[in-house]
Amino acid sequence: MSNIQSNGTTRQCSAHVRRIPTPGKATVLAIGKAFPSQLVPQECLVEGYTRDTKCDDVSIKEKLERLCKTTTVKTRYTVMSKEILDKYPELVTEGSPTIKQRLDIANPAVVEMALEASLACIKEWERPVEDITHIVYVSSSEIRLPGGDVYLASKLGLRSDVGRVMLYFLGCYGGVTGLRVAKDIAENNPGSRVLLTTSETTILGFRPPNKARPYDLVGAALFGDGAAAVIIGADPLTDKESPFMELNYAVQQFLPGTQNVIDGRLSEEGINFKLGRDLPQKIEYNIEEFCKKLMAKAGLKEFNDLFWAVHPGGPAILNRLENKLKLNNEKLEYSRKALMDYGNVSSSTIFYVMDYMREELKNKQVEVEEWGLGLAFGPGITFEGILLRSL
Numbered sequence: 539m540s541n542i543q544s545n546g547t548t549r550q551c552s553a554h555v556r557r558i559p560t561p562g563k564a565t566v567l568a569i570g571k572a573f574p575s576q577l578v579p580q581e582c583l584v585e586g587y588t589r590d591t592k593c594d595d596v597s598i599k600e601k602l603e604r605l606c607k608t609t610t611v612k613t614r615y616t617v618m619s620k621e622i623l624d625k626y627p628e629l630v631t632e633g634s635p636t637i638k639q640r641l642d643i644a645n646p647a648v649v650e651m652a653l654e655a656s657l658a659c660i661k662e663w664e665r666p667v668e669d670i671t672h673i674v675y676v677s678s679s680e681i682r683l684p685g686g687d688v689y690l691a692s693k694l695g696l697r698s699d700v701g702r703v704m705l706y707f708l709g710c711y712g713g714v715t716g717l718r719v720a721k722d723i724a725e726n727n728p729g730s731r732v733l734l735t736t737s738e739t740t741i742l743g744f745r746p747p748n749k750a751r752p753y754d755l756v757g758a759a760l761f762g763d764g765a766a767a768v769i770i771g772a773d774p775l776t777d778k779e780s781p782f783m784e785l786n787y788a789v790q791q792f793l794p795g796t797q798n799v800i801d802g803r804l805s806e807e808g809i810n811f812k813l814g815r816d817l818p819q820k821i822e823y824n825i826e827e828f829c830k831k832l833m834a835k836a837g838l839k840e841f842n843d844l845f846w847a848v849h850p851g852g853p854a855i856l857n858r859l860e861n862k863l864k865l866n867n868e869k870l871e872y873s874r875k876a877l878m879d880y881g882n883v884s885s886s887t888i889f890y891v892m893d894y895m896r897e898e899l900k901n902k903q904v905e906v907e908e909w910g911l912g913l914a915f916g917p918g919i920t921f922e923g924i925l926l927r928s929l
Contacts (some may be wrong), residue, residue: 567768569889572654672729676734694733712916735765757912762883790920800817826922
């Protein structure tokens with residue numbers, strides 16, 4: 539038994555609700571992900587990291603053990619391996635100029651992961667690769683001219699006139715920025731199909747611990763490597779495409795005077811990060827107004843009436859957001875699960891959250907809230923947000 543409501547936007551059946559996409563609005567048509575072959579259980583991290591970096595400082599080991607527990611991460615994937623360290627022992631020599639070596643490792647690694655994620659995404663999409671009209675490539679882990687977008691397009695066999703956009707060094711909010719850019723392309727180019735890929739590795743920031751750089755240990759305990767890909771398009775083809783999420787409205791905002799709260803500098807030794815302790819607090823102070831700005835576009839007022847796809851920058855950020863908005867416990871479960879299974883994979887992580895959300899709902903065949911928010915935070919301090927509609 540089924541029926542269509544008078545507004546023509548919802549089709550109900552006995553198992554779940556299917557909603558018709560809004561004409562002209564961008565939708566997510568497929569998703570794929572990929573990871574390096576090396577999986578690191580969190581309980582093995584301290585022993586492996588201190589051994590690889592030849593660190594015998596007991597206080598550093600104890601601090602890293604505490605951090606590994608507080609991050610809530612259980613497993614992560616990493617490009618770094620014993621083979622790489624055997625080939626490039628200078629990577630664990632303090633003060634050694636190794637930017638060339640790091641890029642020699644990172645540049646091809648991120649493209650290979652992006653390729654694997656893109657192929658998985660295209661396979662799910664079930665349309666010819668020639669139908670991809672644009673590519674948006676996001677990474678904070680490679681530097682070269684031309685960029686990874688050209689290498690990826692060539693490896694995939696995309697048309698030579700595919701429209702390419704590179705988004706470099708955005709950090710943790712890069713995935714949602716990519717969604718915003720892909721949304722604009724899809725909605726302003728009728729019939730277009732945009733392949734959005736993100737790919738990240740921690741190679742540029744891997745180094746031996748130093749008490750003068752306390753954030754190095756946070757990075758070692760929190761960040762992982764991986765890639766993701768989605769295909770974005772408006773007006774999906776009936777019986778040929780299966781949209782599962784609509785990108786309804788997008789907003790970016792930066793907080794004036796916060797440029798130094800997340801500070802990343804590239805040097806001859808790789809990339810060095812400094813993270814202000816007040817980052818979770820600044821996000822907490824500004825998140826309610828930012829969310830209400832997005833929600834107003836659909837006349838939404840209650841936070842718990844939404845589903846939430848939040849980039850899990852760390853447990854402190856998720857906890858403060860949950861407390862500030864008085865969210866029910868289950869609202870951030872997909873973000874917490876992605877953090878637990880993969881760590882913070884910078885721009886790629888938001889897609890792991892979305893994938894878990896989709897798979898869980900599909901398996902359970904339960905009705906989901908129609909509206910939701912996709913959120914990410916990063917250097918600036920920059921807020922990226924998208925008002926999502928479940929299909």
